[in-house]
Structures are given as structure tokens and as C-alpha cells.
Amino acid sequence: MNNVYYGKLIFELSREGRHGYSLPKNEMSDYRMDFLPSALLRSEAPALPEVDEMTVVRHYTNMSNNNFGVDTGFYPLGSCTMKYNPKINEDMAAHPSFCNLHPLQDVNTVQGALEVYYKLQESLAELAGMKEFTLNPFAGAHGELTGLMVMRSYHMSRGDEKRTKVIVPDSAHGTNPASAAVCGLDVVVVKSRPDGTVDVDDLRPLLDDTIAGMMMTNPNTLGIFEHSIAEIAKLVHECGGLMYYDGANLNPMLGKVRPGDIGFDIMHINLHKTFSTPHGGGGPGSGPVGVRAGLEQFLPNPHVVRKDLDEDTYRYDVEFGDNSLGSISGFLGNFAVMMRAYTYILTLGHENVKNVGPLATLNANYIKESLKDVYELPIGGVCKHEFVFDGLKDKSTGVTTLDVAKRLLDYGFHAPTIYFPLLFHEALMVEPCETESKETLDAFIAVMRKIAEEAKTDPEMVKSAPHHTPVRRLDDTLAALKPVVTYAELSSMEN
């Protein structure tokens, strides 16, 4: 790491007269932009950096060194499924026969791309037990929104206008209620039982003819399988609502349970979680939405259809359906992400996909059992792909979950998800994916035990962690109090 010299912003490396591009000579220069009325042109060029090519390369290479990725080390971030992102996926996503296609190119000239779309949606339908998927949604939250739009479209198509509420468990991720609100639905919260699963007795009185449906993850955000799912689905269906499956926790289900087989009508999948596409520092993701038979017509436009011309030949087409909820994307979604996910499914094949869930579950249980004597485990028993500790068992020295998380960074591990779910004060949520070896898990367990020990012997050191990262703990309050969000602002303050 060369952070001392390369700690600057790209703007601070700019010198007038330098540039980092080469463009072809203008062969049609008789047509000049200054013919445009000046009233329609900007008065001043944007203050973009002026730097040479190598400066750009060094700048971003050194910046990347201040980052931690799955390729850097163990990333036990709960509910995020940080599994290995295979390299072949990247090669295929960048394949020139696919990545240079314009989305509005003549449909006969993009049959290969449409086949990828169609076959991926077919594969997901098989894996999830659904009838059909749209791959248009750009991310998990976008999938939730799309799925809820399907839900509302279904009710509206039956003239059932009064169903404006959606039930969300109190343990749910914040995107569930936020997506419901964007979709114009009111949120009704159902409580959890002490074991973290949905309280069916609390659910019953909420069910009436104003309920559009219910959103659930399964396993839930505590990594616990909702064992009453069949009863819950039956109750919600009896009151006329639909069941929505949030695919955030789909990974442990692979090989074992299909959402479509256990009562769910609509669902989304995060390709950037379960299907190994890289998270990219926060995106791009892809959030395909699947529906059971009978709801296909409501999926968003455009969609890809296969038309069988005769027994052996078929062609794909892009269509707009009349009953569709509308459009939630300009084109057919994040196609390059689909290329990666489809490559992953082909690489695994049916014989390996089925082991993803059990191995992820094994890894989680192994860590849980190895640490529960020093970290507070509020809900015991077998978990699925993840579990939640409620901080250290011994909280007497005042070392918090945040401190433990920061100290982990010193030891070269990414921190687990912290302070979520909101059911516990000191939540520490661990998800070790199936791609992690026993040696890695053992190393993590050893460090977690060591931190628990340090919390007793040297609590101040833990509270001021991290000590060995590129930067130390940051002042969040200063950032929020006086937001400085551009270089222009920053440089005017520094001068």
C-alpha cells in the first residue's frame, strides 16, 4: 500500500494541459459544434480532472488497495451472501459477442442474448419452483417493488381495490416496508415469537379483506427456518392475500426447499447473493422476480418469449403484454449480471447446486457452535446459512458489538452485519458461505475468541479499534452535521 503518496483525490492530481485519452481525427470537421446557438451551450467547461493515463492507473490501483473484497479475505456479512465470485463469470460477461449489443438492436440479430435471458429465467423457475421469472429488476429492492406491483396488479385485475395493506414481520429488513411504501401499500407489522419466527397468533387477527399479502424471508433474518410457513401461507391465502418471498436468504434453500413448493406466490432472487455475481461495492445487482402459474401476465414489460416455429426450430421475441404491471426498467435489466449468473448455474450443474445450501448451513452452524460459549446466542438450535449473536456474553467491560466488528478488521477479516436485525440490542449477524474452507472458519473462530479475551484484559484497546487499517474510526457525526459531498466544496473549505 502506497497510501501516503497516493492519498489524494484525482482532482488534486490535475494539471492544465494534460490529458489521458486519444480520439480519431475528425474527418467531417466542416460540421462544427460552434454552429449551435450559444444560448444552448454551457458557459464554462466542467472542472473535470486533467491527468495523464498512467496517473489515472496508479491513482485507482492504489485506491483499490484501501478496499477489502471477497478476494481479499473472509467476508462473513450476514444476509449479504458474500460468496466467491468466479472469474469465468467475468470473462463471459465481457464476451464481445454479447457486451456490445444495443438493447434496441433488431431482434433477429440478438437471438443469442435472448436465449441467455430465457434460459436463465427458466433455470431460476426450476430452482425456485415458480412458473416464470422476469429478469428486468435491477436489484433486490427493485425486485421487491416489482413483486409488490404484481401483487397489486393481481388484486386490481379482480376489481379488489380495497387490499392496500401488506404484512411484514418485525424482524424484516428495512427494504420490505420501504418497498411497500413506494408501491403505495400500508405496512402492518406482525410480531416475532421468542424463537424469532412469526407469531401466528399475532398474525391471525391482522388478516382481513384489506390485506394484499405478506412479505417474508425464509429462513428469516435470524437464520431460522419458519417452520409454520405452511400454516401462515394457508391463513394468508384464505383471507385472499398473496405470499411474497424475499430471496435475500435463498442460499441455504438450494438443494433443499423451493419457495414455490411451500406456499409462496411471488418472489425475488438476488443474483448478486445466491448466484455469485460480484457486489461491486454496492451494485450492480439483479433482482429477478418469479411468480406462480396464473400471475405471469402481470410481470413487467418488456419480456422475452420463445416461439416454437416447428418441432426443432424456435426464435425468441421481445414482447409487451396488455395486462402487465407496466415497465420498471428501460430495457431487459442488467444483462451483464445475468451472463454471470447463468455462467455460474452452468458451472455448478444440477449435481453441485444441490450442495450449496447444505454446505452454507454447515459452515454457519459450525461457527455458531464454536463460539456460543463466549458470545451471547439468544436463539439456540440449528440455524440455516446465518445466525445472530447478541454481543459478547460478558458485557461487563462495556465492549460493544461495534467494537468487536472494528477489532475484526485489525485481524484481516471483514466484520459481520451489526445492529441488525433490530430484535436485539447488540446484534452481530454472521453468514459464512459454502465457498469458505474449514481452515478459514477456524481462523475466524480463533480471532473471535481472542477478541472476547481482549475485551476482558484490554477493553480500551478494543474500544478504540481498528488500529491497523488504512484509516482509523471515522467521525460520522461531523459528516452528517455538515455534509461535504463534492470536491468543489471540500477544496473551498480547505483553502
Next chain:
Amino acid sequence: MSKIIEGLFYSESHEYVRVEGDFGYVGITDHAQHELGNVVYVDMPEVDDEVVAGEEFGAVESTKAASDLFSPVSGTVVEVNEALEDEPGLINKDAFENWIMKVELSDKGELDNLMDANGYKAMIGE
């Protein structure tokens, strides 16, 4: 243990109102600022806005949470505490001193629906 002042009226959503004549000074309680942590922003109403008891009139934001403000009383906003625009952290320093809005009360009878210091103390379990 958070501070609770006698003689104020308290709501279940942790707002207080201090009544002076026909006017009420509304803010959040010391307990609420504790729970929120460092306040970084207060979304305040505008002067002349009508507020209704039990309805939203703004929000307080900290680095880790954001919470809507519900007016404990109905009436017209006659003043907002502009000092909070530049220094929202004043709420952390003294939540009772640093009220958020001053309301001309339209129905003093509504005060009967609020808790007194003891009632509030019992509610927050202190």
C-alpha cells in the same frame, strides 16, 4: 437515568410541551435524545403552519436513527427554534431548554390527554 421536569406535559411519542399562557413550547424529551444519540438534523415546521395533536410536524435525525415528531397539541406555529438549524446538537446538550417549535394553542383541553412527569417516568420505566 434521564432528566424529567415537573410541570411539563408529555406524550407517548416522547415529545413534551411547556405551557406559558396561550402558548406551548414543544420539543423532545431528554430520554428521547438519549435514545437517538448525536442529533445531526432537525426538520422543523414553518411559522404559520397548522399542527394537529397526534400528527407529524417534523423529524429529528441522528447518525444512527431518524424519528418523526408528533405534535402533542393543536394550534398554529408562531416560532421555530432557529438555533437548531446551525447547531442541532443543542438538543443533546439540553433537550428541555432547546425546544423545537412554539405553538399558539387552539385547545388547551388537549393537555388532559398528555402525561405528567410521573406518568412519563412510569412509561419509560425509570
Next chain:
Amino acid sequence: MNFKFFPHTEEDVRAMLNTCGERSLDDLYKDVPEELVLKREYALPDAMSEMDIRRYFEELGTFNVPLTCFVGAGCYDHYSPSVVNDMMRRSEFLTSYTPYQAEISQGTLQYIFEYQSMMTQLTGMEVSNASMYDGCTATAEAMMMAVSNAKKRNKVLISDTVNPIIIRVVETYAKFHGIVVEHIKEENGVTCRADFEEKVAKDDVAGVIVATPNFYGILEDYTGWADLCHEHKTLLIMNCVASALSVIKTPAEWGADIAVGDGQSLGIPMNFGGPYVGFLCTSKKLIRKMPGRIVGATVDADGKRTFVLTLQAREQHIRREKATSNICSNESLMALYVTIYLSLMGKQGLREVNELGYSGAHYLAEKLVETGKFELAYPDQPFLNEFVVKTDLNIDELQNWCVDENIQAGLKLDDHRLLLCVTEMRSKNEIDALIESVEDFINSNEEEA
């Protein structure tokens, strides 16, 4: 169990199960009611080796025909320098999560800060978020932001000169969110001012959405629009083509309150529709109403300049149903794409890119008119690198003819109008080849007649 992405040996599995007090992997699912468990193999293909995979996509790729692209309409064929593509694959960027742990995410946080700085330079606005999905959803988010800002208004106006693909998405969001969308009609390729004035004067409009350049490639004159909007307590939302912003009058200069659009034109491959990157910029005054993540500068415990996600209390993971938006994942990596692209191009390079597009488009327009079969649909309207021609030729047949010559000859708008686009990627030779195909088509038509 033996597979390249699973490190577990049989011995590992045994030892780990032992620690868990379980006898088999199936036992780990004993909490799942038996009747819910899948009891068959997935109907999926057998596992493929890397070589098989390469062969598979190679073959499938032959069903895609590379065409010389003369279509834009929201996605533009620009060149992306080798540096960008190379840096994108640095796995420290690629395989990281959202930068919640700032101490080990300064790489991501810093490039997002640079991205925000660059987008505010391009749009002229004061603040930018860390990215949105695409230009369509960014526009829909801006609409919801305007409605939430207005509190008691739920109507927005959208110009008919905005890309219909964007309008489709905006209307879908509006339908479910309870927003009424009214159209401002088009007149001679631009937004009808009288219609706008009449509709905004009703004092019930939360936001007005217009485009620059508009769907037809035209640079509209929005003088006075912002003032009128503000007079009626309405926000002006401007959808823009990012690359063009380096030369055309900026949303800030027009007085807009929110600038949105797609950043794809800043060197992101066309990718058959995605991923791209939506941008949303606004004024400092509206920063807390802005959806999505924001990176801000701060200091660490040693007083060193650092960057961190800030104003998170607006977001879904804290604010739940009261959040400014439900967006969580964004298009961070594509924001890196844009940032590196703009670092290389700088202020001069981006101008040259636009100059090349302008020259090519105007050359093509003139040559098409010279064939005698085309005229500019809006001859008195200025355009940059995208334009509409009118023709009596059969557009479907013309386009099919060109496809046979491996050329995508624009986008058909209706039976008589064709939208064409030229970027710096189109050489004079390629434009001449398009003209030649068009002339051949005309000649073959005349021979038949």
C-alpha cells in the same frame, strides 16, 4: 461433494458435523417439515467445465450479429478506453460490498466521492447521490422526491419530448405510488410552452419533467421555465444525456431543481441494456429529500481526511417505510466506470467526443437529405448527435436491408419517422457505408417500381 467452489473434504464435513452434534447434512434441516423438502434432482444441465462454458457462449454468440450502430434512444455506443475495462476487474473494487465498514472501504468511498464531484460538475448542481439503477428509475425517483417535497400535491407534468421508454417507467411508478402524471404536449419536436404554462398555473403540480437533449436529439430552449415553476412552487426536473452535458447548457444553468439521467453515455458498454448507472443531482437545500446513498468527507480518529456514507438516516435500512426511497443496492461499480472514464477524458476529451458526434450526425443528416428521399423532421431545431428524419420509404424494409449489410439504421418511431444517432465511434467510412446501403435500397425499390 468434490467441486472447485467447495473446499470441504469428507473429513472436514465429518469433523464439523461433530462439532455441531449432528450426524449428517440432512440433520441440519431437521427443523424443516418433511413435506416441504424437495425430494428430486433439479431439472438442470450437468455441470460444465470452463472449456465447455467458453465453447457454449462462443457458439451462442454466433446467434448475435454485430451491427454498426446508428441507434441511440437512451443507450449510446461510445468508446471505453482500455484503462477503464482493466481497472474495473480489480477485485478489491469488484468483490467488495457496500462500504459500511469505512475503515476498509476507502477505495469505494473515495471513488464515489469523486463520482459525485464529477456529476455535479457535469450537471452544475450542488450535490449528487452515489448512483441509481438507470436513467429511467432515476427519473421516477426524482418524481417521487418532488411529490414528497411538495407534501400536499400529487401531480407531475412530463413533456412528450421525454424518451417514451423513460415515460413508461415513470408512469408505472406513478400508478402504484398514487401520483397523477399529465403530459405536456409536443409541438414541432419541442415541449409546447403554452401547454406547460397553462398546466403549471393550476398550482397543484409538484414537479415538471423535461429533457435535454430531448428524445429527438433536439436542444430545447428552457429560458424562463424554472422561474415559472418556482413561482408555482413546483420543482423543475431535467432528464439529461450525461455525455452531452459537457457542452450543452446545464440543468443548473436552466435553473432546474433536480438533474437526472443515465450515465451510460460516459463510456459504459451497451451490454444489451445493463448495467448502466442512473444519476440524480440536486441542490444542497434538497439533500435530505434525495434518495440513495451519499458519501461525505470527514476525518478519522487521527484527524486524517477520510470518506464515509453519510445522511443514512434517510435510507430504507433505518427509516423503513418512511425512507426517501426503497433503493439499497445501486450501481456503484458503474459509477467507478464513469469516474475513471471522466478522469481520462477530462474536460477537453469529452468535448471532443461530442464534437465528433456532432460532425458525424450533421454529415449523415445532410447526406440522407441529399438522397432526395429524406428530410429533417424538425429542420429549424438545433441538435447535437441525434436527429429525426421523415421519409416515405418503407422503414421496416429499409432497416432490414441495412441489417443484411450489418448496419443498425436507427430506431423506427412510426411509419414515416426514423431516429438516428452518431457517436465518435462512427467513422466517415461507416457513415458512407450506411448512405450507400440506403441508396442501394432506394435504387432497388425504384427498379421494382
